[in-house]
Amino acid sequence: xxxxxxxxxxxxxxxSKRFLQRSARRQQYGWKRVDRVGLLRTNIAKRALVMxxxxxxxxxxxxxxxxxxxxMNAKPDNVIRNHAENKxxxxxxxxxxxxxxxxxxxxxxxxxxxxxxxxxxHRVVELESLPYNLSDMPRFEWKCKCQSHEFSFVINKQNxxxxxxxxxxxxxxxxxxxxxxxxxxxxxxxxxGVESHFKTLANATEWLAAGITECTIHHPSQASxxxxxxxxxxxxxxxxxxxxxxRLLTGQLCALYAQYxxxxxxxxxxxxxxxxxLGIIDHNCSPKEVLQWAVDDASxxxxxxxxxxxxxxxxxEQHIRFTYIPTHLHYIxxxxxxxxxxxxxxxxxxxxxxxxPPIEAIIVGSSASNExxxxxxxxxxxxxxxxxxxxxxxxxxxxxPKDAKTKATPMAGLxxxxxxxxxxxxxxxxxxxxxxMHGYGTDAFLYLHFLISQ
Amino acid sequence: xxxxxxxxxxxxxxxSKRFLQRSARRQQYGWKRVDRVGLLRTNIAKRALVMxxxxxxxxxxxxxxxxxxxxMNAKPDNVIRNHAENKxxxxxxxxxxxxxxxxxxxxxxxxxxxxxxxxxxHRVVELESLPYNLSDMPRFEWKCKCQSHEFSFVINKQNxxxxxxxxxxxxxxxxxxxxxxxxxxxxxxxxxGVESHFKTLANATEWLAAGITECTIHHPSQASxxxxxxxxxxxxxxxxxxxxxxRLLTGQLCALYAQYxxxxxxxxxxxxxxxxxLGIIDHNCSPKEVLQWAVDDASxxxxxxxxxxxxxxxxxEQHIRFTYIPTHLHYIxxxxxxxxxxxxxxxxxxxxxxxxPPIEAIIVGSSASNExxxxxxxxxxxxxxxxxxxxxxxxxxxxxPKDAKTKATPMAGLxxxxxxxxxxxxxxxxxxxxxxMHGYGTDAFLYLHFLISQ
Numbered sequence: 001x002x003x004x005x006x007x008x009x010x011x012x013x014x015x016s017k018r019f020l021q022r023s024a025r026r027q028q029y030g031w032k033r034v035d036r037v038g039l040l041r042t043n044i045a046k047r048a049l050v051m052x053x054x055x056x057x058x059x060x061x062x063x064x065x066x067x068x069x070x071x072m073n074a075k076p077d078n079v080i081r082n083h084a085e086n087k088x089x090x091x092x093x094x095x096x097x098x099x100x101x102x103x104x105x106x107x108x109x110x111x112x113x114x115x116x117x118x119x120x121x122h123r124v125v126e127l128e129s130l131p132y133n134l135s136d137m138p139r140f141e142w143k144c145k146c147q148s149h150e151f152s153f154v155i156n157k158q159n160x161x162x163x164x165x166x167x168x169x170x171x172x173x174x175x176x177x178x179x180x181x182x183x184x185x186x187x188x189x190x191x192x193g194v195e196s197h198f199k200t201l202a203n204a205t206e207w208l209a210a211g212i213t214e215c216t217i218h219h220p221s222q223a224s225x226x227x228x229x230x231x232x233x234x235x236x237x238x239x240x241x242x243x244x245x246x247r248l249l250t251g252q253l254c255a256l257y258a259q260y261x262x263x264x265x266x267x268x269x270x271x272x273x274x275x276x277x278l279g280i281i282d283h284n285c286s287p288k289e290v291l292q293w294a295v296d297d298a299s300x301x302x303x304x305x306x307x308x309x310x311x312x313x314x315x316x317e318q319h320i321r322f323t324y325i326p327t328h329l330h331y332i333x334x335x336x337x338x339x340x341x342x343x344x345x346x347x348x349x350x351x352x353x354x355x356x357p358p359i360e361a362i363i364v365g366s367s368a369s370n371e372x373x374x375x376x377x378x379x380x381x382x383x384x385x386x387x388x389x390x391x392x393x394x395x396x397x398x399x400x401p402k403d404a405k406t407k408a409t410p411m412a413g414l415x416x417x418x419x420x421x422x423x424x425x426x427x428x429x430x431x432x433x434x435x436x437m438h439g440y441g442t443d444a445f446l447y448l449h450f451l452i453s454q
Numbered sequence: 455x456x457x458x459x460x461x462x463x464x465x466x467x468x469x470s471k472r473f474l475q476r477s478a479r480r481q482q483y484g485w486k487r488v489d490r491v492g493l494l495r496t497n498i499a500k501r502a503l504v505m506x507x508x509x510x511x512x513x514x515x516x517x518x519x520x521x522x523x524x525x526m527n528a529k530p531d532n533v534i535r536n537h538a539e540n541k542x543x544x545x546x547x548x549x550x551x552x553x554x555x556x557x558x559x560x561x562x563x564x565x566x567x568x569x570x571x572x573x574x575x576h577r578v579v580e581l582e583s584l585p586y587n588l589s590d591m592p593r594f595e596w597k598c599k600c601q602s603h604e605f606s607f608v609i610n611k612q613n614x615x616x617x618x619x620x621x622x623x624x625x626x627x628x629x630x631x632x633x634x635x636x637x638x639x640x641x642x643x644x645x646x647g648v649e650s651h652f653k654t655l656a657n658a659t660e661w662l663a664a665g666i667t668e669c670t671i672h673h674p675s676q677a678s679x680x681x682x683x684x685x686x687x688x689x690x691x692x693x694x695x696x697x698x699x700x701r702l703l704t705g706q707l708c709a710l711y712a713q714y715x716x717x718x719x720x721x722x723x724x725x726x727x728x729x730x731x732l733g734i735i736d737h738n739c740s741p742k743e744v745l746q747w748a749v750d751d752a753s754x755x756x757x758x759x760x761x762x763x764x765x766x767x768x769x770x771e772q773h774i775r776f777t778y779i780p781t782h783l784h785y786i787x788x789x790x791x792x793x794x795x796x797x798x799x800x801x802x803x804x805x806x807x808x809x810x811p812p813i814e815a816i817i818v819g820s821s822a823s824n825e826x827x828x829x830x831x832x833x834x835x836x837x838x839x840x841x842x843x844x845x846x847x848x849x850x851x852x853x854x855p856k857d858a859k860t861k862a863t864p865m866a867g868l869x870x871x872x873x874x875x876x877x878x879x880x881x882x883x884x885x886x887x888x889x890x891m892h893g894y895g896t897d898a899f900l901y902l903h904f905l906i907s908q
Contacts, residue, residue, distance in 0.1 A: 364893045437827040438827065439822075
């Protein structure tokens with residue numbers, strides 16, 4: 001039964017030449033794999049041999065799909081598809097600030113009740129149309145040698161991207177099942193539900209990265225193609241940019257609820273105004289303080305990994321404060337500092353902590369250019385010219401995977417740090433640039449807009 | 455007679471709406487300008503009024519041509535046109551070095567004898583097809599007030615671009631008339647002729663810039679359009695890149711002749727080898743020494759203009775030496791230093807010389823990346839965000855024209871410095887980048903290839 005159902009989902013787009021040849025050899029010598037996917041592959045190979053003679057069949061294309069049992073590969077239902085046809089409503093930071101007043105908080109919650117299912121439905125639909133078999137690929141795990149005997153196991157298991165898609169599907173139905181926030185009781189239930197969804201999907205980036213890594217491990221010949229694939233990098237850009245926006249809304253809802261309501265769900269007596277924190281937004285965000293926070297975090301990780309930490313000198317003569325989201329700024333600065341500290345320690349392996357060249361940080365604001373610029377200069381040896389274009393690719397990392405398996409908090413590994421930092425900067429119209437002097441060091445320039453007139 | 459001939463050259467492409475309206479008003483009120491071009495314009499306006507009703511006539515287009523007497527606007531003859539159909543032969547620095555040995559010098563001279571007319575013919579043909587009337591526009595000069603009386607003079611005169619084109623035409627025929635370099639006597643005559651042409655066209659960039667400035671002065675409404683015109687900026691890029699290559703060849707010929715032959719045209723006794731200077735190429739070019747040379751020149755200009763000079767700290771721990779053309783490097787570094795020193799002095803008007811923030815220069819070489827990087831950091835206040843894209847446009851300058859009329863050597867004004875510096879860097883595959891922190895300063899990054907393995 002499952003076989004019949006799953007066959008319905010075989011979307012044979014194209015088969016690689018090597019796969020065709022291998023399948024043909026298997027048939028010729030009577031050798032067949034006995035696992036379920038093996039049987040299905042034989043069928044696919046038969047179809048492909050017919051298709052190969054069709055005009056327009058391009059045997060270098062690698063976008064083919066194998067199949068997994070139906071239960072693992074459930075398609076989004078029509079409710080999700082219908083929601084995905086609506087556009088997400090983009091809000092500026094100014095609009096979010098206006099929405100965040102105590103008077104309009106219920107309205108903000110209602111907006112999120114309508115908006116979240118639309119945004120989640122986009123994620124579900126996008127996650128089922130990935131190239132390189134990423135949306136459907138079952139995860140194989142095998143061990144080859146044990147006490148000089150060879151064993152092989154094939155385990156058919158849900159892969160990380162499929163798992164993530166299912167989480168989004170569950171989240172979609174959860175949010176829709178929550179009550180409309182119209183009074184304190186329904187608001188409390190709604191916010192708790194949103195918070196649960198927010199926490200469940202906290203590691204979505206890691207799952208997505210794991211899914212892509214699984215693909216490159218199972219298909220090593222595709223690895224470099226997957227990493228440099230423009231379509232996939234473009235998808236990841238859109239996916240994460242959209243995720244940043246959605247988590248900004250849900251994070252703001254939860255933070256404001258904690259600010260405006262007590263633990264019993266009753267409104268607190270609070271003053272409305274533009275000073276200080278407003279949910280996750282800070283009207284007095286000090287880049288210097290956030291930088292110091294990131295320096296503390298990066299220093300701890302650096303000490304765990306290298307036993308020494310380069311000094312960070314911060315220059316902020318204007319004592320800048322502006323309206324921004326400190327967690328976004330912290331994310332970007334932590335990524336940059338982790339890279340700079342790691343590069344400095346690795347480039348100056350033989351130097352003691354006291355002799356490590358310091359990282360120079362300069363913070364400048366310009367009302368004429370309507371922006372804050374933060375420059376971080378390290379002397380960590382820079383980036384080789386050939387790798388400079390790759391630093392913005394997802395899954396590109398200068399650290400080999402094995403290095404990321406130490407007990408210490410890894411300082412690098414996924415290769416998502418820089419592209420995600422740039423997305424965070426770009427979300428409100430800013431920019432992140434990296435300039436390298438190979439043999440000396442790297443300068444990172446972070447430009448952030450004054451989002452609300454200071 | 456001249457009028458009939460010149461009418462043949464009227465290439466009426468399009469007339470601006472404003473010009474049409476003005477011409478129509480003139481006819482309505484019986485007011486006419488009495489100068490030759492005025493009469494011609496009336497004719498053009500009549501034609502344009504007819505054309506205006508034709509389908510496809512786009513009255514916002516500004517590419518129209520007035521006419522000047524034939525003698526001033528002579529078209530290149532067929533010999534030049536035939537030469538312009540040939541492609542220029544591009545040489546790498548390695549090939550030029552190989553050509554520059556004493557044994558192959560005569561061969562090099564013969565190559566230049568064949569190559570120069572082709573390259574010059576391209577310049578002549580390109581200079582006659584410029585948009586915005588630049589190729590034909592006569593230069594008007596008038597004075598409006600003198601002792602409270604109003605006078606107006608209209609002087610019909612050759613414009614700077616026309617003058618430049620005629621110089622190239624003369625140069626073309628001069629080079630062709632020179633003897634084929636086959637022995638010491640003919641070589642001496644040939645090199646002297648090339649040297650004369652080389653010197654005559656030393657200010658070609660200034661003439662071209664002057665021609666464009668004249669256009670913007672006579673047609674103020676077109677000024678911003680001319681400055682940002684992609685076609686014109688692209689033409690100027692190609693023109694100057696090609697000019698850099700041609701002057702590299704002719705400069706190398708003259709320098710090598712002085713190196714290999716005495717003043718009587720007899721060969722000197724010299725050693726062939728890869729050490730030291732080879733014409734204008736230096737196998738032991740030290741970026742630090744060239745930077746110091748540029749610092750001296752820029753400091754002199756800065757002192758003349760501002761009475762104070764910021765310090766320049768140079769870090770070159772690797773004591774780099776590589777094969778390059780010191781004059782190219784000097785050109786780029788002088789432009790960057792002039793900008794940095796001027797910005798520093800203007801941004802810190804009230805500070806004494808001893809308190810001016812220094813310009814930091816770092817020189818690093820990387821054999822892995824096969825390049826030398828030179829970074830110049832100033833604290834001159836940076837570039838406003840809105841102007842950052844414009845710095846690579848020709849004719850864009852942060853200095854108003856009147857400031858460039860002081861007695862001191864002007865430190866800026868034409869607006870050709872940065873785009874020409876980038877072209878010099880790009881000529882052998884290098885790159886020049888500028889990153890600004892508005893409110894603080896600007897960092898310039900110059901990347902130059904190791905052209906011959908060091």
